[in-house]
Amino acid sequence: MSGEAEQRVLESKRRTVNGEREVLRNERPMLEIRNLHAGVEGKRILKGLNLTVKAGGVHAIMGPNGSGKSTLSAVLAGKDGYEVTEGEVIYKGMNLLELDPEERAREGIFLAFQYPVEIPGVNSTYFLKAALNEVRKHRGLTELDAIEFLALVKDKMKALDLREDFLKRPVNEGFSGGEKKKNEIFQMAVLEPALAILDETDSGLDIDALKVVSAGVNRLRTPENAQLVITHYQRLLSYIIPDYVHVLCDGRIVRSGGKELALELEQRGYDWILNEVVKGS
Amino acid sequence: MTTTASERKLRENDPFVTQFEPFERAGATRGPAWVFPVRKAGLARFAERGFPTTSDEDWRFTNVAAVGRLPFRLATPSEVGGRDILGTTPFATHETDRLVFVDGHYEASLSNVGELPSGAVVMNLAGAIAGGVGDLEHVFGRHVTGEENGFAALNAAYFSDGGYIFVPKGVALLRPVQLCFVSTGAAAGVATHPRNLVIVEEGASATVLETYTGLNGVGYLTNSVGEVVVGDNGYLEHVRFQDERVEAFHVGTLHYRLGRASRCWAHSLALGSKLSRVNIRASLAGEGLEAVLNGLYLTRGEQLADHHMVVDHIRPHCVSHEYFNGILDDRSRGVFHGRILVRREAQKTDAKQTNRNLLLSEDATVDTKPQLEIYADDVRCTHGATVGQMNEDSIFYLRARGIGLERARRILMCAFAGEIIERVQDEAVREELDRIVWVRLEQNPHVKTE
Numbered sequence: 001m002s003g004e005a006e007q008r009v010l011e012s013k014r015r016t017v018n019g020e021r022e023v024l025r026n027e028r029p030m031l032e033i034r035n036l037h038a039g040v041e042g043k044r045i046l047k048g049l050n051l052t053v054k055a056g057g058v059h060a061i062m063g064p065n066g067s068g069k070s071t072l073s074a075v076l077a078g079k080d081g082y083e084v085t086e087g088e089v090i091y092k093g094m095n096l097l098e099l100d101p102e103e104r105a106r107e108g109i110f111l112a113f114q115y116p117v118e119i120p121g122v123n124s125t126y127f128l129k130a131a132l133n134e135v136r137k138h139r140g141l142t143e144l145d146a147i148e149f150l151a152l153v154k155d156k157m158k159a160l161d162l163r164e165d166f167l168k169r170p171v172n173e174g175f176s177g178g179e180k181k182k183n184e185i186f187q188m189a190v191l192e193p194a195l196a197i198l199d200e201t202d203s204g205l206d207i208d209a210l211k212v213v214s215a216g217v218n219r220l221r222t223p224e225n226a227q228l229v230i231t232h233y234q235r236l237l238s239y240i241i242p243d244y245v246h247v248l249c250d251g252r253i254v255r256s257g258g259k260e261l262a263l264e265l266e267q268r269g270y271d272w273i274l275n276e277v278v279k280g281s
Numbered sequence: 282m283t284t285t286a287s288e289r290k291l292r293e294n295d296p297f298v299t300q301f302e303p304f305e306r307a308g309a310t311r312g313p314a315w316v317f318p319v320r321k322a323g324l325a326r327f328a329e330r331g332f333p334t335t336s337d338e339d340w341r342f343t344n345v346a347a348v349g350r351l352p353f354r355l356a357t358p359s360e361v362g363g364r365d366i367l368g369t370t371p372f373a374t375h376e377t378d379r380l381v382f383v384d385g386h387y388e389a390s391l392s393n394v395g396e397l398p399s400g401a402v403v404m405n406l407a408g409a410i411a412g413g414v415g416d417l418e419h420v421f422g423r424h425v426t427g428e429e430n431g432f433a434a435l436n437a438a439y440f441s442d443g444g445y446i447f448v449p450k451g452v453a454l455l456r457p458v459q460l461c462f463v464s465t466g467a468a469a470g471v472a473t474h475p476r477n478l479v480i481v482e483e484g485a486s487a488t489v490l491e492t493y494t495g496l497n498g499v500g501y502l503t504n505s506v507g508e509v510v511v512g513d514n515g516y517l518e519h520v521r522f523q524d525e526r527v528e529a530f531h532v533g534t535l536h537y538r539l540g541r542a543s544r545c546w547a548h549s550l551a552l553g554s555k556l557s558r559v560n561i562r563a564s565l566a567g568e569g570l571e572a573v574l575n576g577l578y579l580t581r582g583e584q585l586a587d588h589h590m591v592v593d594h595i596r597p598h599c600v601s602h603e604y605f606n607g608i609l610d611d612r613s614r615g616v617f618h619g620r621i622l623v624r625r626e627a628q629k630t631d632a633k634q635t636n637r638n639l640l641l642s643e644d645a646t647v648d649t650k651p652q653l654e655i656y657a658d659d660v661r662c663t664h665g666a667t668v669g670q671m672n673e674d675s676i677f678y679l680r681a682r683g684i685g686l687e688r689a690r691r692i693l694m695c696a697f698a699g700e701i702i703e704r705v706q707d708e709a710v711r712e713e714l715d716r717i718v719w720v721r722l723e724q725n726p727h728v729k730t731e
Contacts, residue, residue: 077681080673105683117678121696121703130692131682138683170696171678187682 029054030092030226031195037086037251038075045071047251048087053195056223060237060262061230063248064270069230070114072248073199076228077111078104091195105131106138108194108225112184112201119171124183127171128153128190135191156189160216177204185216196220197228202236214239234266247273296353298328301438304355312411315418323437326427333430340430342616342648343558343587348530351502352470355439356384359465367391370461370494371522372713377459377490378403384465385441385473395456400449403458406476407442415447421478424508424536429560433534436506440476443505448485450512457488457707462505466497466526475505479517483540486516488707495526495553502530513540513567518548518706520714525553527582534560541567541596546706550714551578551586552721558587565592565599565627576605577701579721580613580645587616592634594627594657603634606701608694609645610725620652621662628657634664639671639697641725694722 031053038046045068053059063069075082076089078101089096096104119127125146132152133143144152150167157166160182172180181201188196198217202210217240221227229240237245237259245261246253249270254277255261265273301324305317332349333340361383367373380403381391387405394403402414410417427434444460462475481487493503503525511517525531531554539545551557563572578586592601607615617636638647651664671693679689698718705711 079677079681100686101677101680102683102685102689105681111681113678113681117672117674119675119678119693119696121699122692127679127682127684127692130684130688131679134683134685191682 032090035087036089038071038082038084040082045251049252051253053226053228055226058227058242060242060245061228061248062245062262062265067248068251069248070199073111073197073230076197077101106135110188110191110193110196112188112198114200114203116172116180116184118173120173122171124169124171125167128187132190153190156186160186161212162186178209181205181213185213189220194225199230202231211239234262237262249274249277297435300353316410319422320438323427323434326434327431327438330431330434339589343585348502351500354468354471356471356473358386359384361388366463370463371492371717372459372490375709377457379459379461380405380444381461382442382475383463385475387442398452401452401454402445402447404445405442406445406478409445424538425506425534429534432504432532433506436474436476436504439474441474443476446479446489448481448487450482451484454487457490457710459490462493464495464501464503466495466499466501469500472502472504477507479509481511481515481517483512484514488518490520492522493531494524495529498526498528500528505533507535510538511540511543511545513542515540515543518546520548520710523551523553523557527553527555529554531557537563539565539570539572541569543570545572547574548705549576549588556585560589562591565594565601566596568596569598571600574603575701575704577698578607578615580615581610582613584613589618591620592632594623594630594632597626597628600631604701605636606697607638607647608697609638609647610641612644615647617649623655623657623660625656628659630657630660632662636666638668640668691722695719
């Protein structure tokens with residue numbers, strides 16, 4: 001273990017003892033993205049993205065279609081086929097880009113998929129229990145057996161309005177759009193990530209489902225974790241209130257502000273920012 | 282197919298033909314008078330047709346020349362001694378009525394049949410023939426006549442023994458019946474010709490497990506024939522489980538004759554053998570019946586697993602579903618041939634066929650061939666086949682939740698096999714098959730990451 005890493009472990013232990021959350025907030029950021037350039041299939045999409053996320057923060061990334069929102073979430077989660085050509089991503093002091101997707105997940109990164117994948121033949125209970133136990137193993141916790149697991153998930157299911165037979169069904173198979181998104185947030189509730197990336201979680205949701213999902217996300221918010229909410233529309237941000245709003249355009253963050261920036265975008269669209277950026281450059 | 286005079290001459294000298302006389306002299310054909318002509322007729326058909334060749338359309342993808350080159354050695358009853366034969370077989374700890382056949386010969390000391398409902402018969406076929414049980418003279422060989430292929434003809438000539446299951450009208454068997462065939466693999470070329478006959482009468486029901494395993498890894502041959510009759514409103518679940526040694530050859534010919542409003546679940550799992558071929562013919566001979574043909578093949582190394590199906594819709598309002606999944610690794614091969622025949626009278630037929638294949642290696646291949654032959658005009662017939670790799674999006678989804686690459690691949694592979702195993706109706710049987718297949722897939726070295 002490097003001296004620096006050791007130092008962090010000591011710090012984190014001290015933190016737990018004292019419960020000094022304010023100290024934590026001001027410490028080294030959870031996620032630092034510096035000058036990130038990335039693309040897929042030879043196409044350059046992210047062109048020098050910078051972003052810093054501290055524990056306890058909720059950051060919204062907004063942007064028009066094709067601005068690089070989905071590429072950002074894919075690169076952070078470690079999806080194959082995306083090439084990083086420049087820059088770095090430091091997560092909890094680690095070089096995130098060197099980790100496999102499963103290692104990132106075990107370290108506390110969670111991507112709520114825009115399009116959750118249907119996996120026929122794989123039982124939801126089996127899947128989620130396996131995932132939880134991988135994460136627990138990594139955190140030095142004991143693995144849960146079937147009974148302990150069911151006890152843990154029961155209330156979380158109820159909170160998200162999920163039907164009782166939900167866990168008996170194959171993962172996402174035959175689920176409605178709303179059920180799939182609820183399932184993502186349910187998994188997030190069970191896995192308790194440090195950094196949750198919500199990729200267009202509002203797409204395909206009616207207003208009732210949107211409220212349930214948002215309430216689910218808000219309940220999971222703690223001073224120790226952070227949320228990155230990626231969305232095209234302001235709608236979701238009426239329910240998940242961000243601390244910061246960043247506007248992504250052509251692969252870079254061109255403006256950052258408070259939650260009022262989202263409202264401004266909703267009223268005026270993206271064009272005025274694009275114009276200002278062009279003028280300023 | 283025409284046979285030339287020179288080919289016929291050649292076959293007359295084929296040991297599979299010339300050895301019949303010594304076989305007969307050895308007394309293997311003693312028994313009721315009707316049996317000998319059956320054997321002679323089988324021999325004559327085999328002499329006429331020989332082993333199939335790849336110029337035969339039904340055998341285009343499966344070359345059985347290696348079987349014809351085996352030395353002719355009929356299996357003789359083996360000394361079982363104190364050998365732990367059952368320990369090597371599936372369902373060994375299950376509560377079944379079990380008939381065990383070692384090298385095709387009935388082994389009473391390993392078999393166990395408990396109390397049966399009144400009128401039901403579970404016994405070895407040779408015993409039933411010798412004892413004049415049932416009306417075997419008129420039932421035997423009615424559905425598999427030997428015309429199907431050279432192997433079925435050869436079986437008629439040389440069959441040793443097998444299961445005889447008779448469930449009379451309205452009777453339900455309480456436990457599954459297991460027909461457990463074990464080849465000792467005493468020497469290369471040793472051949473067994475098992476023969477099974479299952480009769481489920483009107484309104485009766487049964488679950489039958491037919492398993493094939495081997496002890497020694499040599500090029501032995503199992504050439505089985507099964508005739509299965511399900512009466513009106515009858516119910517049968519039949520699991521055929523082939524897990525022979527990987528050096529062995531296995532050919533099975535099965536005919537299901539199904540009656541009005543009956544339900545038949547026919548499962549075929551092919552895990553073992555260097556070369557295996559299962560011929561299944563289902564005759565949907567009564568109105569409004571439901572037949573499910575459900576199969577799984579797992580191959581690796583140089584294995585070849587071939588399923589050749591004919592679903593014959595004879596009568597109207599019948600439903601037939603075929604689901605076959607294959608997982609193929611290394612340089613192994615899979616063959617699926619599914620013919621659906623809908624006769625003129627078989628209106629309102631609902632026939633569905635699916636064959637899905639998962640290739641774990643770039644060298645594995647599959648030949649899949651659906652064949653629809655429809656003479657009725659008001660029918661619904663669908664078929665579909667896929668051959669592909671594992672779904673990358675599914676793998677990423679699992680990994681993004683903390684599940685490692687290797688385990689993600691295993692989970693998806695087991696799910697693919699699980700789609701088939703899920704259809705097994707008997708819960709205990711399903712769990713055992715699930716366990717066996719899971720263990721087999723777990724052993725697969727190719728899911729490991731390099």
